[in-house]
Amino acid sequence: MSEAKNLFTALQQSADPGTVAAIEELVRNAPDRALCRVNVLDFATKRGIDEERAIAAFLHAARLGLFELSWNVLCPGCGGVLDTSATLKSVNREEYDCALCAAGYRPTLDEMVEVTFTVSRRVRKIAAHDPHELPLAEYFRQIFWGSGIDVPDDFEQLLEGITLDAIELPPGEKALLSLHLPAEFVILMDPVTHATQFLDVKGEPTRERQSLSLVFDRVVAPTGTVTMHPGPLRLSLENRTDTRVLPGLFIAGDQLHELLGRRRPFLTAKRLLTNQVFRDIYRADTIDVDQRLKITSLTFLFTDLKGSTELYERVGDLVAFDVVRAHFQVLNEIVAAEAGAVVKTIGDAVMATFPTPDRAVSAALRMREAMRGFNEARGDEDLLLKIGIHEGPCLAVVLNDRQDYFGTTVNIAARVQGLADSRSILATGPVVKHPQASSLLATSGLSPVAQRRALRGIAEELAVYEIP
């Protein structure tokens, strides 16, 4: 562990010491399964650590090689992992199918892609580094399900309770199972290949033996439902893949639904993209040039300095540059503190993203205050910030060697900023009506004033709210 000790010492230099101590404790003492696909938000909650600090610390830990990032495409239905990879670049399919839920989903970065951290092999060896040697219950817990499912500690017992039978089938082998089907909806599924077959067992019980066969192949066959009668079943299974499979028959009753219903927040790809530490560490190397990844909801904040052009005229380019750069510095710090990230600067303008509208509103209020202090310190009153905020769907892309965003939402946010006057913050309906943003405004004693404004190039008129 002396190499690990050095790595943690290095980590202390870039991350919050309390969080680093908690991570070091985890790596040293936690059971193996707590080090596989760590849910950073859950880690923070359980230890009372600030989420942003925990995210930043795990990102630095990954940069140092203590952990490995994993980008997992999730089934929003069952919470299972449909695909996993070390980079977002491999999320390149138009649609992902979940065999268990018999449904296809288009990947969106806020709902369907999670980011987890698994301890690196050379720091601590854990059982999940060889997933094909995990027992069934642990395979479900650590590999099959995403970190959004809150799998209980006594999961093994719970699983036993709903399992009719289960078998481990090595590559190339066949097996015959004889069992008695109860009058339930039964799922025959293998968590390794995700191959699934539904058995709708109902009607008159029978004493005649029913037969069913299932082949596990590289290509997962579409999920089908067969209707059967309660009574004896001869199940023949064949594994034609090159890894072991773990088929089992599970009763799809209340217990299973309750299990799948236990959800907890997880770190989404969207939240990571709009994190300043992540942007600083990974830069443009997140998305491929021809990837266009959908995000359902991202909040955009644009700022522009009113009076800066006059400033250049008055004090000259060199002095103006120093003033503008100092103001960028102030805004950068506020954006990072509110879980956001600066996407780019354009002249004196800043484009930033936030995971939710309330963080953007909070940042805007702090920016306005900070600019007041900034002007006082300079003994000048003429630099005022015009701020616009909008929330909506967008595409995450790479443009001009930079991870950027594209779409109508981005255009509207920029146009709303263009309508802003000195000192006013303009935001759209989705922003001021967002529950947390609206309670933040109420707490600050601010009542947004609605105006109907036409935005150039945008078809309909839009309600724009001025935050006084």
Place this chain on the structure above:
Amino acid sequence: MSEARNLFSVLRQSADPETADAIEKLVQDAPDRALCRVNVLDFAAKRGLDEERVIASFLHAARLGIFELSWNVLCPSCGGVLEAGTTLKSVDREEYHCAWCAAGYQPILDEIVEVTFTVSRRVRRIAAHDPNELPLAEYFRQIFWSSAIDLPEDLDQAIQEITIDTVELPPGEKALLSLQLPAEFVIILDPVTHTTQFLDVKGEPTRDRQNLSLVFDKVRAPTETVKLHPGPLRLSLENRTDTRVLPGLLIAGHNLEELLGRRKPFLSAQRLLTNQVFRDIYGTDTIDVDQRLKITSLTFLFTDLRGSTELYERVGDLAAFDLVRAHFQLLNEIVAAEAGAVVKTSGDAVMATFPTPDRAVAAALRMREAMRDLNDARTGDGQLLKIGIHEGPCLAVVLDKRQDYFGRTVNIAARVQGLADSRSILATGPVVTHPKASNLLETNGLNPIPHRRALRGVAEEMAVYEIP
């Protein structure tokens, strides 16, 4: 030379083959001095090669390690190199002093900083790799003077003609020179330390021995003038540096003036920064975060897509993104072909720089044509480009991890673009009155129409020309 041979076959993959051949021939056959601080514009002119291709090929050759880039701060008056560094980051002083010309200069990127290419040691060993072993004339040619001076082939003889005496002084040593001073303005100069002393020799000839001593030190003493009479001089010299020095007494007459008066175009740092290949290879790693380097003249071109916001609304974000990206691709190619570089994109807008106004005007005309073709191919959708061009002084900086530009000129260029209507190209006075740009417009039968327009935030009203 087999390693070099491999490097050249790699070079042919990224650079123009004819140019790569010419460079390979140079490396193989040219005398040593032709491989030290190559002036690439001169190289292109002498061989009738296209300048842009030559710049691109040398940049690729430097990337492969065939050549090493050198950024040299020049004295604009004598053409000497005041400081040489392997990166622009070392150009970090407010002012550079030329001891010979007894003057200080701000390091302005288009006038004072040149970029040259020296063959790498492992590709071919040349004498200048050990500059402290070069004879005096070659030291002057290869190290002291920049690539902006067109030195004669028989430099050795030319220097001899104006030299009264010269000595090579190893580190720590002293020397005494006895000589006869003619009634001329004489310069004692050591090209290694740049130490200079002027002797204004005039008045009555004397037979009394005059004495003068000069110490070569790490710290350069300010240049002074002493008045002496024609006649005998005992000059004592002492070298307190840790390299050899090469002091000599030169007659500052017509011959010297003629020698220094022959200038040739050189590759300026400004031209390299605004070169697309350079931006692609070196990215942001050109300028330090707190550097702010002055450029006297750079041409800025801004474009924006008219109708794109409506397009997003109509066809959706995904299809709109593909169209906008196709248009970026088109503009990128045109900018690169006109010796320019795309600095950044923002939404549908592009900011590009060019070394001179005529290249920007040529690019704008080609862009307008290309957009017509793109629209024709897509039948009917009215994507029109609004273009604005302005030329003037600016600062080269790093902002938001990107090499960027800052200043009034940039603001005005963006504002001028904002005034543009569909299909019109708007340019300012400095652009349309630039001799080559105005020629180009005339050749195309285009008559710029002046309008007086107020630019928001820019104090005065300004003449803005519409290129129909």
